[in-house]
Amino acid sequence: MQDSIKKIFFGILSLLLLIFIQTLVYSSIEGWDLFTSFYVSVITISTVGYGDFVPKTFLGRVVTIIYIFVGVGLVAYTLSNVASFLIEGHFKKIFKMRKMIEKIKKLKDHYIVCGYGRLGRVVVDELKKSNIPYVVIDINEDVLKEAVEMDNDLICIVGDATLEETLEKANIRKAKGLISVVGSDAENVFITLTAKSLNPNIFVVAKADKSSTLDKLIKAGADRAICPYIVGGMEIAKIAINPEILEFIHSLVANEEDMEVRRLTIKNEALDGKTLRESKIREKTGATILAIKKGNKMITSPPPEVKLNVGDVVYAFGKREQLEKLSKYLEG
Incomplete structure (x- = not known):
């Protein structure tokens, strides 16, 4: 989207610059005043050509031929980018983005979920069940695009959660908690450090793939550091040792949401x-x-x-x- 917008701006600026230069050229060669020169430049590049003003000099006509070829090419380039922008639905994306930004600004005591992988999706589902407001941050635009298509109510931001500006977009200063479940342990540590520097009171839960990272996350400021493999292994062992007790608790919680x-x-x-x-x-x-x-x-x-x-x-x-x-x- 940003690439298309840049191309459109480049085309418009190039057209304006070309018209400005041709206005000065007509004024100099043909002796017209600036407004007349500007008028002729515009109708020439638009291929309207009323014929009320035409170049009289040989040099003026040569310059006009070159101007038409360059100008028509630039017009075609700009219009094709505008058409592409519209066809690809970028205006709709911009509208959705602005709407999402407004929603995030209104959030308070929400949770920020960093990473929308398999674990992140489970976290979001649990937050939904509890009616807890949340914002998802993921660096992969395609992943979030697919998620939004499946759930129009999903509030998300495409960006690097280790950066302050990304967490600021998620309204971190008003957030209650942050859950960091991105793929890299190093990134989870950086996210924790950044989050705590922006909001020292935020409750941070971070994931660690390696048990050696748990201590680093706590030192970075995480209130809870969890290794899914350890937790999962303990849960499996408990179910194997005391299946009746855990089944009773799980069934009780499951029956009453x-x-x-x-x-x-x-x-x-x-x-x-x-x-x-x-x-x-x-x-x-x-x-x-x-x-x-x-x-x-x-x-x-x-x-x-x-x-x-x-x-x-x-x-x-x-x-x-x-x-x-x-x-x-x-x-x-």
């Missing part, structure tokens, strides 16, 4: 020192507490008498609405 397990931290000082029963978490939020982590100690299926303290990590299960209530309650 808005059921989730969340990790929350107690910040509400009013809960400090209270027992689980006294907190009335179940009555107030409807969420179920699966486990409580106190320092390095994990209490699973906590009894009602267990005491809560500020800084404790709570693992809760429930519907999205219930967990939102719980989150607000624990934060105070």
Whole structure:
């Protein structure tokens, strides 16, 4: 698209320059005033030729012949590029692009997904299911073009996610989180560094193909670094060892689309020192507490008498609405 636009601008500028030069030539050779010279230059290059003004001198006629050949060629070149631009639907692309830019500007607390490969598509599908706003960034224009044709609601940007200007286009300063799942570990590290420099509060989850990269991603500022092969291997092992438990959890979540397990931290000082029963978490939020982590100690299926303290990590299960209530309650 940019190449077509450049060709059109080149053709228009060349035509204007040619008309300007021919105006000066007519004015000099034929002795016409500038407006008349300009008028004759325009009608000549347009092949209209009214005949009210014609070159009288031999030199003027020779220059006119050369001018017609060059001018008609330039006109044909410019018009062919304009036709190509229209036929290929570039105006429609520009309209879509502007519309998408306006959508991105309005986004707030959204997620930026860097990389639209196999893993990126899975991430986007999960964000869709949760009705979470997102922007996809991928350097491959063909991949995104195909994705947009399949899903008109997809908000995406073609560009290099390691560059600040690309992340700025994705409105990173107002984003809640960034998920980096591009193919290269080095790129995931660069994306993390760039994202944190633009928005230090953004929550970054980055993928690592090699386990040795996990530490580098954390040092770069990633809040979570995940190696899909390790996670996948652990999941397979857990299913093989405890198939009934995992099948129960998966079926429970699958049957209720808005059921989730969340990790929350107690910040509400009013809960400090209270027992689980006294907190009335179940009555107030409807969420179920699966486990409580106190320092390095994990209490699973906590009894009602267990005491809560500020800084404790709570693992809760429930519907999205219930967990939102719980989150607000624990934060105070």
